[in-house]
Amino acid sequence: MNLKYAHDNITTLLDIVCCVLIVYFAAFMVAFIQMAIDKQEKKTEAHAEIQIVVTWPEDVNDDVDTYVEDPSGRLLSFSGQDVGLMALDRDDRGRMTDIFMTADGRWVEYKGNREIVTLRGLEKGEYCVNVQMFSKRSDEDCPVQIVIEKMNPRVTLIAQEMVILKTMGDDITVCRFTVTIDGNITNVNRLQKDLARRNAQSHFGNPYPLPSGHDSFGNPYPSGHDEENPSGEDE
Ligand SMILES: [Ca+2]
Ligand SMILES: [Ca+2]
Numbered sequence: 001m002n003l004k005y006a007h008d009n010i011t012t013l014l015d016i017v018c019c020v021l022i023v024y025f026a027a028f029m030v031a032f033i034q035m036a037i038d039k040q041e042k043k044t045e046a047h048a049e050i051q052i053v054v055t056w057p058e059d060v061n062d063d064v065d066t067y068v069e070d071p072s073g074r075l076l077s078f079s080g081q082d083v084g085l086m087a088l089d090r091d092d093r094g095r096m097t098d099i100f101m102t103a104d105g106r107w108v109e110y111k112g113n114r115e116i117v118t119l120r121g122l123e124k125g126e127y128c129v130n131v132q133m134f135s136k137r138s139d140e141d142c143p144v145q146i147v148i149e150k151m152n153p154r155v156t157l158i159a160q161e162m163v164i165l166k167t168m169g170d171d172i173t174v175c176r177f178t179v180t181i182d183g184n185i186t187n188v189n190r191l192q193k194d195l196a197r198r199n200a201q202s203h204f205g206n207p208y209p210l211p212s213g214h215d216s217f218g219n220p221y222p223s224g225h226d227e228e229n230p231s232g233e234d235e
Pocket of ligand 2: 098112113
């Protein structure tokens with residue numbers, strides 16, 4: 001009888017010990033996961049306030065380019081990948097930059113068509129995001145997805161768009177948004193603005209002559225604007 005009583009006590013004690021261990025283990029895992037999340041959030045906070053991800057199908061050999069203009073008029077592109085507080089991770093040129101030779105002489109292809117822009121700080125005013133078909137090699141239309149997210153204090157979606165680029169030179173404004181003095185995002189719209197032409201003019205001369213009635217940014221002049229006398233003053 002005493003032996004059975006002792007056995008029951010030991011079993012109960014083991015059950016309690018197991019429960020305590022399970023509780024401690026669960027608490028440890030929760031703390032570990034939270035630490036990992038905090039670490040990731042701090043890492044995100046340190047590297048990007050806004051992230052812009054542009055992707056197109058990995059089997060399409062087209063070169064799509066991303067352009068971002070900041071409120072001060074600085075223009076980020078493949079020809080200026082680190083501008084102000086903006087950075088482009090790489091100029092993805094379709095398959096051209098996906099195939100490389102390893103040290104042992106083997107050719108390897110890493111399929112993927114993606115460009116990522118990060119804004120590591122925010123400037124008050126309007127940002128403009130364009131995508132352009134820089135080099136068209138495939139016969140099919142190219143669907144391009146653009147996701148723009150504000151990363152802090154938590155990840156929030158600013159815009160998610162899908163546009164179709166059909167021919168070389170197609171240049172589409174996929175999003176404009178305004179950063180307020182408090183760091184909030186307002187006035188999200190798709191009013192078109194020609195950024196690729198401006199970039200080409202500033203870096204390569206004037207390969208794409210501006211149509212009459214447009215300023216150097218590619219924006220149409222308001223009605224009544226006199227290009228010969230833009231100030232409107234009497235001469
Ligand atoms: Ca590109
Ligand atoms: Ca690629």
